[in-house]
Amino acid sequence: MIKITNLHANVEGKEILKGINLEVHAGEIHAIMGPNGSGKSTLASVITGRDNFEVTQGEIDFEGKDLLEMSPEDRANSGIFLSFQYPVEIPGVSMTNFMKAAVNEQRKYNGLEPLKAAEFLKMMREKAALTGMDSALVNRPVNEGFSGGEKKRNEIFQMAILDPKLAILDETDSGLDIDALRIVSEGVNKLKTPDKALILITHYQRLLDYIVPDFVHVLYKGKIVKSAGRELALELEKKGYDWLKDLEI
């Protein structure tokens, strides 16, 4: 589904990603772990097209399309979704208006008519129930005054509405209480079908108990330094990252 080859990226002249290679197929779940500041969120930003990161080398192929040539909105509309590590507050714009605009742009991209108001509201209600999103939040401005956990839940709510092929969850688990983590994970699992793929960025094994990855990668200083099966996450939980310092990078 997505193939990242030798990806290098800079921010403000400083190289953050130093040759990332990663391939994710439909049906797979990949976890990316690694110490703070190693470049995990940067990778997510580059995939989704944030323009303050400059790609200096490498390619990203998404279902046969050259992703780096596409605008952020086209990437989203062709099926990529990022659950932000730090969701953004948008004062004055209600969740309802925000999602209505997003859904209708996606439909336009796919050659469909805008959704009727009643159908849209019905979908909002269903997805709120699926992800345990408080319906009061739906009428408020996007993320404004939301608690940390509510913001994360809101990301998954948006994911449920937009139904992406490839979802990248950047530390969606941090900030969620134990019950919320379970509800959100169940929601994610329900959304997951064999034609879809998931990249989970996390620091904790806990999330991976609920959403079981097929592969675990360790990102360190802008490179993937180790990839293995789910057992790697357990090993990291025990060992920490100290061993990375002994690697030749």
Added chain:
Amino acid sequence: MNYRNIYDAAANLSESLFPYYINSFRDRAFEKIKNSGFPNLKQEKYKYSSLADIFEGEYVPVNPYEWKKYTEPDFSDSEAIKIYTVNGVCINNEIKSESGFIYGSLVLASREYEEIVEKYYNHLVDNTDLPSAMNIATALSGVFVTVNPGVETTRPLMIINIIDSEANILSQQHNLFVFGENSVAEVIEYNIEISDIPTLTNNLSEVVIERNAQVNIVRVQDKGLLSRHVSSDYSRLYGGSSFDCSNIVLGGGLVRQNTEVHLAEKHCCSNLYGLVVAGDKQHVDNYTFIDHAMPECQSNELYKSILNNKAVNVFNGRILVRPDAQKTLAFQSNKNILLNTGAKIYTKPQLEIYADDVKCSHGATVGQLNEEALFYMQSRGISKPAAQTLLMSGFANEILGKIKNPEFYEFILSRVEQNFQD
């Protein structure tokens, strides 16, 4: 401008239109203009918008006996009571009573409601302010609105002021609003223009809000880029009353709004809101003056602007807390978004505090559209222009939300979004 011509024309007509108690103010007000003329940025109050610029050019007076047909704007399905003026003149020369409002032409009211009009006419106006003096000296028409004590009106009253002329007119209205004790009312004023030539509007409103009355006024200025629009609005609040007033400016080439609020007794609350959406070479200047004369009153001000191209926006917010006005709460905030490096904002708070037990604050911000919020929306598939429009509407909505009438709110929101796209 040839003031003399305008004054002579007014003097000829005024006697057949208005009683002496109104006309008696004209001479003195005209002396003021004759003596000083309209200065050029010299008055502190007009530092960023020269009165000479506003009043320059040859304008012809409006014939108050003549009015044109009008076409109803799009929000005609609104349940509001509607009253129309064309070039300042009330097109229905009658006084009506409806849903709690008594309203109509000031010309008629000056006789039929003499006890009210005589009591209040020109009682709140600063006659040293030159646009106001010009209006007092030469205005020949206006709208009169009153709500009797204890009456809660059941629908909003909408005053639609239309400029429609083939000549470069000077249109002037002197409006008088008197809201009786314990009354509740909502008034909308919508200013538009059909002509496409330079015209000057110099309106004045006096708003009297008696004890415990609750009043909401929304003014929208949506004229063409050639028009000049000056309005001077004076309000006085008596004990326990509350006043919400929103000034929304979408159009006009040169716009100056003076908004003065006098808190004349204890426990009054005034909320002033402003929104300016300007582009091209529009020049918009809002001057506000809150006079805290008595203790335990509260005033809030929130003025916002979104500026594009070479637009200039001025916000000058003066707050006076007099020595008697202990326990005053006065807050002011001015927030601006510049979409373009050519646009300019001048913001000038002016706090004069002569009481010691008060809480006052002011703040101003100038910024661009939030890049992170734009990317967040794009990452959900929303195109950049659509995301920008959503963000700007969100910013504007804090003020537009003060419009309670749903049809008019939708209509103005669509006008605002149209402006964003231009």
